[in-house]
Amino acid sequence: MENGFAAQITGVLAALILLTAFALLxxxxxxxLLHIFAWQGxxxxxxxxxxxYSTGLRxxxxxxxxxxxxxxxxxxxxLYVLIHRLKIQKEVEEVVxxxxxxxxxxxxVIFSYHLTSPVRELSTLMTRSTLAVALATVxxxxxxxxxxxxxxTQIIGFLSLENGLFFAATSATYGMPLVVELGVALDILIAAFIFGIFFFQIRTTFDSLDIKEMEKLKEED
Amino acid sequence: MTGQFYPAIIEGVQVATVLLAAPLLVGWVRALKCWSQGRSTAGLFQPYRDILRLFSKDIVLAENASWVFRAAPYVVFGATLMAGAIIPVISVKAPLAATADVIALVALFAIARFFTALAGMDAGTAFGGMGSSREMMVASLAEPALLMSVFTVSLVTRSTSITEMVRVLSTGPFVLRPSLAFAFLSFAIIAMAETGRVPVDNPSTHLELTMIHEAMILEYSGRHLALMEWAGMMKLFLFSSLAIALFFPWGIAGMGGWLAGTAGLAGLPAAFFFLALKLALAGVAIVFVETGLAKMRIFRVPEFLGTAFILATLGMLSYFMLE
Amino acid sequence: MGFRGTAIWSAVPFQGRGVVIPSPLESVSLSVVIFLVTAAAAPLLKSRQASLINIAFSASAIASVIAAFAGFNAVATGAVETMVLPVGLPDLPFYLRLDATSGFFVTVTAVLVFFVSIYSIGYLKGFIGHPAGLAGQRKVTSLAVFYCLFVAGMLMVVLADDAYFFMISWELMAAASYFLVVFEDENKEARRAAFIYLLIAHVGAILILLSFGVMAGLSGGFENFNGYTFSAMRASHIPGVWKAAAFFLSFFGFAAKAGVVPLHVWLPEAHPVAPTNVSALMSGVMLKVAVYGMVRVSFDLLHVSDWRMGGVVLVMGLVSAVMGILYALMQVDLKRLLAYSSIENVGIILVCLGLAMIFKSFDMTALASLSLVAGLYHITNHAMFKGLLFMGAGAVMHSTHERNMERMGGLIHRMPQTAVFFLVGCLSISALPPFNGFVSEWLLFQAFLLSPSFPTPLLNLIIPLGAALVALTAALSARCFVKVFGVVFLGRWRGQHDTTVNETGLEMRGAMGFAAFACLALGLLPVFFIGWIDAIPRELVGGRVSETASEFGWLWLTPVAAERASYSAPVVFAGILAVVAAAYLLTRIPRAGVRRAPVWDCGFEKITPRMQYNSTSFAMPLRRIFGFLLSVRETVRPSGADPAFPKRLTYRLKIRDRIWHGCYMPVADASFWIARRFGRLQHGRIQIYLLYSFATLILLLVFA
Known part of the structure; x- marks a missing residue:
């Protein structure tokens, strides 16, 4: 019963993660976007x-x-500080x-459900049904x-993708080994700083953060 | 010996409740809104006074209004009240509940909408046509989303009959269901659109460019207007009751659970208490949303309803994926 | 228990008091013979047009009554009757067969033909009587002849029990309808429409012929003709790939006739230019005869058992439904709008059939029969309400001499009865209870809601999304018909001339009244109808609905189980009527007066009829939302010195059928290109032509 209830809670959380993934879209x-991303985390x-808690894995x-x-x-x-410094908080993006x-x-989502259905049948883990959601989040x-x-926003998309991978690890194998996870966390943090530096560079080069400007970075015929 | 009349009594009580409590709900919402905006209210009972006054007023008909215009208020009122006899507002024992399942119920509201839209076009004004056109646009986008939302609930309960849905949901073991949560969110959005509440339509405006429902009934007066207004109030009441029945059914009489347990009439007082409580909270929620949101441009509405559709679809998907 | 077992006529002919009562098959054959004889005899009355109309169309009304009763009886008893006619080629006699399925289609066809024949008597007088008739004065002899041949062809298709007779009847139906479409042949538009119609009909016929070839060859061998009867095809077991080939060939062949997107392009061209009584029949029943072909081939002859075939049918149906109604919404021509709406309804019928195939392939016979019944119900409904709406459109055109809705308005005051009947048609097609359109749509939704019991999880996930599309279609069609009724009958007259708009004649009103009554009756008493057609699902998918559907008597429709879903149209109808009556009486207690005044319109005084919402403006929000599916070109050009204060605004709107320009124009261009290349072979010198023949001969001798 305990385990069943925990499975229900993870189900609800998986649904919420899926919802936030759509909200980001x-x-x-x-x-x-930042708020939604924080909620997803x-x-x-x-x-x-x-x-x-329910599996006893510390x-x-x-x-x-x-x-x-x-x-x-x-x-x-x-990211908040970045946005503040870059003064793009007023920007409302035109989404296609x-x-x-x-x-x-x-x-x-339907596709990832279809892809993960063989795993779902083989796995015996409590979290097996959330694998589809994890793949969908990616x-x-x-x-x-x-x-x-x-x-x-591209960076936020990338981070949300990483969230999906983390969730996939939790639901498929109850998480990656701790060393790997620590490494990934460090990578993400460093990536965030590098992104920040890059943003300023992009900004000073192109005077905009619209990545359309990058289309200029090609060889002229 | 009198037990055999219980179903008829319950049905009568329910219809009377729908008729009489609908203006009260609207009064409650208006009063809450006034309080939240720091204005003084006209009182909870102002809608009753409005309706009564309209009934005694003369009717001014547009010169070229046809019988469709004159018949529409009665048909709209009739279809809405019929819906009120079917939704289990206070008890699942109402005998007319089997007349229509939830799909047919949606179609009953569609009859009302169809005739309102026709009435809007009858006088031959620009406003009326605009209202009809917009109303039908909103409806045609809301309907698929509503169906998906209802469909998710019927997946969980394996039925489309509302009383059966209520029974399964309120007597089964308590399970956390993300699918129902999604379906509820989607239903709430659609209900706001269908009952003409703020982000989609503004019930208290006569600004030509913002109105939808008001534009259609612009030419009405006297008892026709009274019936239209009353039907509109009942629609709000009924969508709230439907949301209660589908998503928060605990406390509706006649199920034999620990709440409002016994069949027959004994469960009714408790059912009334729970209904009043839930509707009061629904009113608070409506006011909360209406105060927090601004009315959107008409061409933002498709996106809003598209969100409802996606939510309902996510609900259905999460039923298959997570439950 | 409905009509099961209650036969009006016995299935076997018997002698009683010296009168031979013919069996159903004989009666339907008799009715076909009456149609053929009428067609042959009509030219004799060429000089007396008025009596020609009376006699020819009364004869077809009588013949259709005979056929309707016989078909009704055949369905009610569920008996199968066959007949072999020793005509045709030597050793290839015609086989005829009347079972429940063909009986059903005979009944639907005959009932609508009955209504339309009565209607035609009044309608065609407009052609001969007044000099200011619909297209001036003209002879209607050819119309009467081909009308009868057309109906006879449709009935023969349904009766045919071998591929040979089927194709002959099919071609008779196609050819007769071609001449009906081209009836007003001085009109360039009509000639063009008829040409496209003939072309697509023939492409379809070739596909059907190939499909029959595959089935006949695999059932009786390619060397002889033994396999050409349907019974041989039915008995044979066709291997998988060939089965798929035969299925898709016949499906696309019939789809071309049924107007399924993307094979629909002929339909919105041909329906508007045909005389309205013919459009009513083409839309109401000819499309259904094509659907009959699909049902016959896929369920009866091929025993389709692969869900993917059903999936294709389902998807094609959904696409047709959504695209059909979207295009319908954009139309300003009343008949064209109705034609596009027929595409939508055929789409819904295909959705039902596709679901039935999918259910059947998983051996869920109860659900397969539920979807099949929904489809058959919708076939009947569509015949009734679309026939009614076309007749109403004809009445409007008859009175206003106008097809463009932008120049109508306020007709409810001039044509009060037509308006009532037309309103019934609009309510039915918009799937509003208690009328008939709602019942079939409701049954379809029930079938959709039960789909999650498939063993394949992916299907469980995807099929419900189809239900959402059907809901979208239903809502859009309600919107479409609010527009039609609102623009045509309500508001004020938008036209230029305001001379002679009067109510139509008694025959036309009577026919519309019958059809409107049928719509209401089919909506109120679904349990009887489902009981009546019970034999068809038993015959085709081996399941039945009627037992559960009528479990609680005729008042309650419970297709699966009472706790699953129930619907009672009579109670809904009575309930609404009771409330309306009570409200009407009670609101009269406070004595309030009624007076007429100019339109208020928020105090705007200078209102003119041109300020009303018209068809184009009513459809504008959807044009904006779904514009990406259509090809819409909209330009507003101000003229005058100052663009901020233009003297005139020119508004142009062009909505084209994307499929026509995307799929058909390239093919047409390519074939012209190829034809021009081949044209070079033509020199006019006889020696070169002889050289071609000689070269061909040599080549054949080398390779043969």
Missing amino acids: VQRRIYG LFLSISAAVVG HLYISSALTLALKVFALPYI NIPTTMLIGIAL MLGLLMMITRRNAV
């Missing part, structure tokens, strides 16, 4: 903790705490045709990176 304002962290607590610190507080804060994007998103993150034009 449709949100136009950059601050809104929070759900991820809770779900890792719940899985850790290292999941550490991942959960790491996720909480990094993805709910640190990264959104860094939201309904179409959402329909593609739905198709991706794909939705990629979709977001494809459809957005602003560099900052």
